[in-house]
Amino acid sequence: MRAAVIYEHGGPGTVRYETNFADPVAQAGEVVLKVGAASLNYHDVFTRNGMPGITVPMPMIMALDLAGEIVEVGPGVEGGWKVGDRVMVDPSDRKTFGGVIGEARHGGLAEYCAIPDHHLVRLPDDVSFETAACLPVAYGTAWRMMVTIGKVRAGERVLVLGASGGVGTCCVQLAKLAGAEVVAAASSPEKLARLKALGADHLIDYKQEDFMKWVFGTFGKPHRRLYEKGMDVVVNFTGGDTWVKSLRTLHRGGRILTCGATAGYDPKEDLRFIWSYELQVLGSNGWAREDLTSLLDLVRSGKLQPVVDRTYALDQVNEAFQHLEDRKVFGKILVKP
Template sequence: MKAAVIYEHGGPDSIKYETDFPDPVAQPGEVIVKVHAATLNYHDVFTRNGMPGITVPMPIIMGLDFAGEIVEVGQDVEGGWKIGDRVMIDPSDRKTFGGVIGEARHGGLAQYCAVPDHHLVALPDDVSYETAAALPVAYGTAWRMMVTIGKIRAGERVLILGASGGVGTCCVQLAKLAGAEVIAAASSPDKLARLKDLGADHLLDYKQDDFMKWIFTNFGKPHRRLAEKGVDVVVNFTGGDTWVKSLRTLHRGGRILTCGATAGYDPKEDLRFVWSYELQILGSNGWMRDELINLLEQVRQGKLKPVIDKTYALADINDAFRQLEDRRVFGKIMVKP
């Protein structure tokens, strides 16, 4: 079969496109899924590059996010799955805790994939494979952070840093669905224009403006005795030198939501703002199965629409990764095997 494979960790162009990789064989408790669509995540970049403390079996086909059709059912499969069923893949292993699909075992950047039955999510007929492939990692992460953990409410003012990526575009949509006032921060006029189309109320070009000073100018500098001025919530999954500035934009009792640290996991800290403004720092990690079901229902009702930027053929997988790593992406990148 056709597959995008790595044999060792490496940088750009290290993924091998192969046309004769062995077809998967269903083991007990597994089905074979014909992959109709897959999307890329930064997690895939980390897997390709190598992450401290995580051993990736080689060779490995990456790809956490994908959706497709069951074409073979192995022995002892539970859940009543049958050939022809449309499925979305939940890459997290909630049964054996053996790691995620696309990192601990072969993933969806191939024509076919062997998937244990506990990773399968039924895909309604009115949700496309392309839409489903965009949901689990980025949109599942955003849902848990914004809805389950963050509890964004109507009337709140929410600053979203890195709003143009997969997680960010979902955060914008979820905040608007909750009735919040959204400040979307991105790095180019083009991305900001597209964020406006998604419903963002205010646009912040962080290449041109210091976002903390921009907030002070437009919404006032927060005071530790008053729950006004500044913002109610900051969504910050970058870390690095944006961390303390994020704290400083929050009014008394404000909260900062984080689900990652793409710009650095050990930023400078200033605890004075945490205790004197009674700030809440809320971490969010991944998603749960019921949250993916909620996402599918939001999509079915037309309330949420995953943003797909570009679509690549599997043969062009290294070009697709370059787009992601160079941050020339708005929303998600799709790969069609």
């Protein structure tokens, strides 16, 4: 089969496109999918580059997120799955905790993929493979952060940093669905225009303007005695030098939501803001299976639509990775075999 494969860790351009990689065979408890679509996440970049403490078996076919149709069912498969069923893959191993799809075992950057039955989520006929491939990692993470843990509510002011990526575009949509007033920060006028089309009420070009000063000038500088001014919620999965500024934009009792640290995991901290403003720092890690079914319901109702930046063919996989790493992406990048 055709597949995009790594044989060792490396930087941009090191994924190899092959036309005769061995076809998968369904083992006990597994099905084989014909991949309809896969999407890239920064986790795939980290897998390609190599992560301390994580051993990736080589060769490896990456891509955590994928959806497709069952073409083979192995012995002992549970759940009533059969050939022809349409499925979305939940990449988290919730049964053996043996690692994620696309890192511990082959993922979606191929024509076919063998998947254990406990990773399968039934995909309704009215949800496309392309839409489903966008959901688990980015949208599942955003749902858990904004809804399950963050509990964003109507009338709150919510600042989303890094709003133009897969997680960010979902956060903007979920905050608007909750009835919040949304401030979206991104790095170019083009991205900001698309965020406005998604429903963002206010826009900040963080390359041209300090977001903390913008918040002070627009909503007032928070005071430790007041439950007003500034922001109710800041979504910050960048870390780095944005962390303390994020804390300073929150009024007393405000919440900062985080699910990552793309700009640095060891930022400068200022505990004075946390205790004196009674701030809540809420971490979110991954998603639950029920988060994915909730997202499918929202998609089917027309209330949520995953944002796709570009779709690449399998033999263009290095170009797809480069587009992601150059931070030119708005929303998700799809790869179709």
